[in-house]
Amino acid sequence: MSIIVEKPGLLTTIQDTGRTGYGKDGVSITGAMDRPAHMIANWLVGNTGQEPTLEITLSGFAVEFTADCWIAVTGGQLTPVVNGQLLPMWRPVYVRKGSRLSFKKVESGCRAYLAVAGGWQVPSVMGSASTYLRAGIGGQNGRALREGDILSTSSGQLMPPKLSIEPDRMISLHTVSWQVSSLLLPSQTGKPVIRIIPGREWGDFSTASQQSLLEENYRVTPQSDRMGYRLSGSVLELKSARDYLSEAVAHGTIQVPADGQPIILMADRQTLGGYAKIAQVISLDLPVMAQLAPGDYVRFEMVSIGEAQQWYGTWVRELRVLRRMIEQKLKDLHS
Amino acid sequence: MFKIFLHKTNTERYDHVIKLYQELVYRMDNGVSDLHISATCSTGWILIDKMSYKVYHIQLRTEGMSAMEWTIHPLGDSAVLIEFGQEIHGDILGRIQTAAHQIEQDPFPGWIECIPSYTTLAVYYDLAVLSLINRSGNTGIYETVCQLIEQRLLMALTQEKKQQTRVVDIPVCYGGEYGPDLQLVADRNGLTTDQVIQIHASGDYTVYAIGFAPGFPYMGGMSPQIAAPRKQTPRLTIPAGSVGIAGEQTGIYPLDTPGGWQLIGRAPVRLFDPKQAPPALLQSGNKVRFFPIPAEEYIRLGQQASNVRSQADEEGGRR
Structure with missing residues (x-):
């Protein structure tokens, strides 16, 4: 099975859970910005979660399917449509050969994930299929998808559904009666409150700046991308200007360059940074961050590292239950 | 062999440690095996042979006699x-190397990777894995991770043997089309271009960290005699292999990228190769x-490097 890219949209890349283990070589982790959406999309089509998916940004992406296959779309609500019919998100969908899938308009969120049973077949570079745009490696020849690209799939575990109606050209998709509850997913609308813990240089910032970060809205600027979200709002200032030696940063590090406008480091971040780190977004809220688009507003709330880790633990257990339930439901499809 | 970690409260005064040490020896001599082991802090430890209960090594990190200081x-x-x-500092770099090596050799559950830099070592862990392991514990995950790391740092202290330093010789074709800013660097410092080359090529440089781009070395050790500020307007593309100067730093670009460094030459080597x-x-x-190498040598070596590249591209395309 394969797909043909008709329109690449704003930015569509192949991503998995990232290229770890090479940080000391200066290699960015990359990987899906919204990890849970990527994992769940995979689970919904009977994959393990490690397979690559397509990360689709905002609008404009369109593909044609060359064979019948199971797919799932998760993440931001970017209005996926198959042959004019709205495609239900967060559930397995069987699309027919010759169908055309396109993403029409942004309802909420910023990034959608398209998984196919078996996963997209791309060579693994240094242990990952993730596209690393800056170094030009991974994914589709190290670049974003282009018009005319053909992507093949590896063979999947999920068998074709028993269709009550014989193959009919009018039916372009077949789906199930259940879906992943939105209650399980991080909020994707409104002005999200992003929880943070203090960064290593939190104490180097003026009290007024600390207050600004916790009390005021910050806007996501158009200069935001997979490397980082550049925010604009009240200027954040150090008590006294000083230089910091470059050291390792992490996903969600909020660093403040000389202009006082914070940058939140995301999936394609460089491994080292030389700016003061005022705070750090907790792991649980990184997917929320990943779904913010330019123009959105965000607020921050300080929590403790203990709370952040405890909540994450609870959520990991919920995800495990979800995965088991999806596996059971997929088994039921064929019994 | 097992270790007894000394609790901070016990090591606040040196004579307390000596007392504790004597007590441990006494208890072991008398065959007491159920010793309380406290692994909570990095102030000192005693290494004990499990078979003979003989004290093998004692190391204390009380004030003024610390072998390796760290803060997490x-x-x-x-x-x-x-x-x-x-x-x-070279000593600090050495400690970071030793610590990273120890953690990589003896990873804890959920450990992902280490990233060293000038004065720090970052250790990344998988919160999902540690959440599942740490489920019943009363200790938080962060505290657990600190303990796991400290145990390894203490172990690293016993590794007296110094790792051998690797020296990498890099050929550079200075000046001409490969080093368009060589003259500028010379003029700025009141030197001839040959003097700049001589000074740059006679330095011993230390790689403190790799970052900014894959394979990019942050190096120290350049002579201030050839320092030059960055370009006011960065170049849009700097070819891979370019050797540049920015302030008192020198570096090599591993990929074609925009950048503001003053370019003095180019090296026909690949600093980053996914294969x-x-x-x-x-x-x-x-x-x-x-x-320094002449231009003909650069071209010859450069062709070798690009042959490797096109071969790699072919392999990539076949899959």
Whole structure:
């Protein structure tokens, strides 16, 4: 099975859970910005979660399917449509050969994930299929998808559904009666409150700046991308200007360059940074961050590292239950 | 062999430690095996042979006699930064290397990777894995991770043997089309271009960290005699292999990127190659030396390097 890219949209890349283990070589982790959406999309089509998916940004992406296959779309609500019919998100969908899938308009969120049973077949570079745009490696020849690209799939575990109606050209998709509850997913609308813990240089910032970060809205600027979200709002200032030696940063590090406008480091971040780190977004809220688009507003709330880790633990257990339930439901499809 | 970690409260005064030490020896001599082991802090430890109960080694980190100082800070909820000092120094770099090596050789459950830099070592961990392991514990995950790391840092202290320093010699074709800013660097410092080349190529450089781009070395050791500020307007493309100067730093561009460094030459080597293990030519802790080569040699070596590249592209395309 394969797909043909008709329109690449704003930015569509192949991503998995990232290229770890090479940080000391200066290699960015990359990987899906919204990890849970990527994992769940995979689970919904009977994959393990490690397979690559397509990360689709905002609008404009369109593909044609060359064979019948199971797919799932998760993440931001970017209005996926198959042959004019709205495609239900967060559930397995069987699309027919010759169908055309396109993403029409942004309802909420910023990034959608398209998984196919078996996963997209791309060579693994240094242990990952993730596209690393800056170094030009991974994914589709190290670049974003282009018009005319053909992507093949590896063979999947999920068998074709028993269709009550014989193959009919009018039916372009077949789906199930259940879906992943939105209650399980991080909020994707409104002005999200992003929880943070203090960064290593939190104490180097003026009290007024600390207050600004916790009390005021910050806007996501158009200069935001997979490397980082550049925010604009009240200027954040150090008590006294000083230089910091470059050291390792992490996903969600909020660093403040000389202009006082914070940058939140995301999936394609460089491994080292030389700016003061005022705070750090907790792991649980990184997917929320990943779904913010330019123009959105965000607020921050300080929590403790203990709370952040405890909540994450609870959520990991919920995800495990979800995965088991999806596996059971997929088994039921064929019994 | 097992270790007894000394609790901070016990090591606040040196004579308390001596007392504790004597007590341990006494108890072991009398065959007491159910010793209380406290693994909570980094102030000292005693290494004991499990078979003979003989004290094998004692190391105390009380004030004024510390072998290796560190502080652990959280870097978010999924990583920590271990700080070994506050200034750029070869000793600190050595400690970071030793610590990273120890953790990599004896990884704890959920460990992902280590990233060294000038004065710190970042240790990344998988919060999902540690959440499942740490489920019943009363200790938080961060505290658990700190303990796991401290145990390894203490172990690293016993590794007296120094790792051998790797020296990498890099050929550079200075000046001409490869080093368009060589004259500028010379003029700025009141030197001839030959003098700049001579000074640059006679330096011993230390790689403190790899970052900014894959394989890019942050190096120290350049003579201030050839320092030059960055370009006011950065170039849009700097070819891979370019050797540049920015302030008192020198570096090599591993990929074609925009940049503001003053370019004095180009090296026909690949600093980053995904097909190699490790993919970066240089590693933190390495020493680097440059030696000048003529343009013909650059072209010859450059062709070798690009042959490797086109072969790799073919392989990539076949899959």
